[in-house]
């Protein structure tokens with residue numbers, strides 16, 4: 006069963022699961038942050054006031070009935086007034102998340118809104134974003150200021166001046182996905198600005214990206230699920246969930262494929278919360294055709310071409326971790342000659358222009374080799390390949406750690422890379 010099933014789980018259970026996820030991922034403190042769900046009766050289920058977010062259980066969740074009656078063991082969140090105000094002005098919003106995650110608070114205190122054109126998915130998922138002026142926490146006045154940003158607009162997220170952020174969703178998974186994506190987008194921009202100046206995509210470029218979703222996928226009618234195929238499904242799920250735990254993927258991004266036999270492979274789908282992916286979500290591609298009624302990742306054609314042209318590659322990961330994407334969005338050279346481990350695992354990582362990952366373009370499949378196992382795609386992703394999936398994942402971890410060290414090192418002083426002679430000695434000893 007999924008960890009979060011917004012159709013079948015009681016709102017109390019959903020809220021408990023999501024608040025605990027937000028807390029574990031460092032996106033709220035024990036005291037800050039609150040979540041609510043409006044059910045089909047119009048009753049609002051909300052987190053309690055002043056209860057430890059790390060140990061919250063279903064019994065702690067409060068129900069505020071449509072007539073205002075409060076049912077539960079505690080007082081509802083002190084921020085309940087603005088949750089209610091959002092539901093009142095936007096009936097299609099059924100879940101609200103408020104928190105003080107560090108990167109979005111950075112935007113809040115410099116009075117700015119993250120530009121989600123930095124990576125394509127961020128714009129699609131976050132939608133338009135408002136900015137609400139400061140108000141006393143818990144006050145009706147703050148509720149009015151926030152509701153004014155939601156009323157009569159398409160805004161699904163609002164940055165709150167000198168406070169934090171609040172986001173709505175059609176259900177709690179939708180709100181959580183938006184929250185996580187916006188925070189990671191903010192982290193990417195902050196990291197990019199530490200090393201340079203981020204470049205943003207045009208709306209036309211993002212539309213072109215969206216049109217890559219395959220609509221007319223060729224299907225295999227007769228699909229069998231052999232034991233080795235099922236094993237790969239589980240392996241992919243384990244790695245995707247692990248990548249989410251390590252901050253390398255989030256709900257809305259991260260693609261993994263593994264070669265099954267010949268040029269057939271298994272790949273993740275779009276629009277599934279990566280941290281909650283299940284073996285049955287994975288899509289089998291055999292003879293270039295997908296299994297019935299499933300949509301493979303929009304990059305499936307690229308994976309197919311990579312497997313066809315590179316017999317040594319047996320697994321591929323594409324994702325957008327916030328330190329690697331600092332390099333992917335600024336055009337600053339990602340120089341992996343930092344420590345021996347980084348160079349040995351990655352050698353040189355070229356950065357290619359946005360669009361080379363689209364269907365039919367052979368740039369990436371032809372560029373990849375034993376000595377170029379990974380590439381950065383501008384404003385899109387880091388693509389890494391390898392033999393076994395764990396090896397590919399290890400490379401991804403090494404790459405994000407290297408990028409993090411470089412970003413963190415930038416304010417410290419000039420970077421001294423390992424020199425050519427030292428690189429040649431490493432090549433001889435480890436790759437020769």
Ligand SMILES: [Zn+2]
Nearest residue numbers: 037038104169
């Ligand atoms: Zn707050």
